[in-house]
Amino acid sequence: DAKTTQPNSMESNEEEPVHLPCNHSTISGTDYIHWYRQLPSQGPEYVIHGLTSNVNNRMASLAIAEDRKSSTLILHRATLRDAAVYYCILRDVGSSNTGKLIFGQGTTLQVKP
Amino acid sequence: KAGVTQTPRYLIKTRGQQVTLSCSPISGHRSVSWYQQTPGQGLQFLFEYFSETQRNKGNFPGRFSGRQFSNSRSEMNVSTLELGDSALYLCASSSDLDRRNEKLFFGSGTQLSVL
Numbered sequence: 100d101a102k103t104t105q106p107n108s109m110e111s112n113e114e115e116p117v118h119l120p121c122n123h124s125t126i127s128g129t130d131y132i133h134w135y136r137q138l139p140s141q142g143p144e145y146v147i148h149g150l151t152s153n154v155n156n157r158m159a160s161l162a163i164a165e166d167r168k169s170s171t172l173i174l175h176r177a178t179l180r181d182a183a184v185y186y187c188i189l190r191d192v193g194s195s196n197t198g199k200l201i202f203g204q205g206t207t208l209q210v211k212p
Numbered sequence: 213k214a215g216v217t218q219t220p221r222y223l224i225k226t227r228g229q230q231v232t233l234s235c236s237p238i239s240g241h242r243s244v245s246w247y248q249q250t251p252g253q254g255l256q257f258l259f260e261y262f263s264e265t266q267r268n269k270g271n272f273p274g275r276f277s278g279r280q281f282s283n284s285r286s287e288m289n290v291s292t293l294e295l296g297d298s299a300l301y302l303c304a305s306s307s308d309l310d311r312r313n314e315k316l317f318f319g320s321g322t323q324l325s326v327l
Contacts, residue, residue: 131312142216142302142318143255150312186255192311198245198260198304199268200316205254 103187108207111177119172119206121187126167130189134161134172135200138183143202146172146185150192182210214239216319218303224325230291233322237284237305243267244286245316246278249300258301261286262308290324298326 104122111117123132133148147154147161149170154161160173174181186205217236225231237244246258257270261280278288284305290297300323304316 135316140320142304142321143316144318145315148313148315190314198243198262198306198308198316199257199270200245200247200255201257202247202255 102201103189103203105185105187105203105206107204108209110209110211111174111181113179113210113212114176117174117177117181117208117210119174119185119187119208120169121171122169123187123189124168126189127191129192131192132161132163132167132170133188133190133200134159135186135188135202136181136183137186137205138180143186148190177208177210179210179212182208184208216303216305216317218301218319218322220322221320222323222325224327225293226327227293227295229293230289231293231324232287232289233301233303233324235286235288235303235305235319237286237303238317241305241307241317242284243306243308244280244284245304245306246286246288247302247304248272249302249321250298255302258288293326295326297324299324 134146135143137143149161162171184205219234243262245260249255260268264280275291280286300321302321304318306316
């Protein structure tokens with residue numbers, strides 16, 4: 100499975116945008132880029148995913164580099180509730196391992212009021 | 213629609229005992245996966261079940277096992293508990309209908325403490 104690299108921690112001020120980077124230089128053509136986050140005392144929750152084009156949903160935006168070797172999760176206005184560990188994960192759409200996610204250490208996002 | 217339900221929420225056992233954890237997936241979801249989360253190793257994949265068959269297995273000893281029932285509910289069992297088995301055990305379910313847009317939905321986990 101291709102590996103991702105994320106900063107261990109980041110800080111943000113409330114109501115400001117946050118850009119969480121992820122490097123995945125060994126990504127393959129069939130790998131989708133997924134983001135999950137884990138709030139304190141909860142299981143991980145899905146945030147967003149994409150293949151090549153930038154993606155937007157009600158939670159966040161995903162910006163994917165043209166060569167797909169990196170991506171950025173964008174929270175447009177951070178709230179205190181967004182403080183969590185954010186995981187960038189590659190999923191091979193061609194694999195039958197739909198239930199298997201390889202989690203790295205993720206980025207711990209701290210949001211300051 | 214109810215989310216993924218895991219029971220019990222907390223469990224305390226002693227070394228050498230065995231434990232069974234339960235997971236009820238979201239209605240209609242046929243894939244159930246289990247993960248172990250510890251401060252040192254992070255989130256690690258244990259195994260995945262689909263239509264009552266184990267489809268994938270992580271790198272854990274044979275003391276860790278699981279099964280899935282015809283209603284997609286799943287249980288995992290850990291025999292001969294060791295102190296290192298203390299962890300948060302998470303269950304996730306997915307519909308397994310469209311691999312390109314597959315999302316996992318996680319429960320809140322069972323916190324197991326082995327004394």
